[in-house]
Amino acid sequence: MSQDTNYIPHWHRAWLYILLALLLAFLAAPIFVVIPVSFSNTSTLQFPPESLSLQWYVRLFSSARWQSSAYNSMLAALLTVCCTIPLGIMAAYGLNSIRTGLGKFISATLMLPLIVPLILVAIGIYFLYARLGLINTMVGLVAAHTMYTLPLAITMIAAGLRRFDRNQEMVARSLGANRLKAFMTVTLPQIKFSVMSAGFLTFIASFDEVVIALFISGGSNATLPRQMFNQLRNSIDPTIAAISTLLIALALIVFAAMQFLKSNEA
16 A cells, blocks of 8 residues: 555644644643633732632623613624625625726725724724714614724625526526525525525624724714723723623624534534
């Protein structure tokens, strides 16, 4: 039996495994610090904690201010998903049909929120909203987050459309289905994983967004990340660590849901 001459023994790649382990440890280090701190029994951030306690989670769930901010973030994220995904589907489908230079120009324009520094986008939105009277409103926040998350949704949905055979849709249309019905019954079911993944990513991006929220949300419409930022400016207590732990758990749940959908699709 001949041996593959291109085979590299694992011990020859030991340095690569060590480098990868160090990189993963570096990326995960903040998580392994924040989570224990959230269970501390002291009134300051202390790692490792002297003893464990749930007092900061009790304080979090008993605070009307934190509950209101969490509700605002959840509502804004859900409304952003409801606005972004339909727009992202239409934009990705249209761009997938345009093969000319105009399509590339439109695609590049839609990607601008990802290219321009977010702080500049937030400043521009602030001055625009100041004229329109949309500062500290849920409508304004959802509109801004939709603009921010739309490029992400378009990118993910467009990737699904590129793997889809358009001839199947053309066959449905040749059998009498109009363009909308052919898309809904043939195309959309086959790119559903990309659409749902875009929805999950949009939700997390909107829920965690802080820069735009600092400029245009406040008062009764303050989001959770903005409230966390304000709290950090005034004082630092383990309540912030408790919120961060819950946000980490939320991100892991969303990631697990995406992997579950992907495995079912496969």
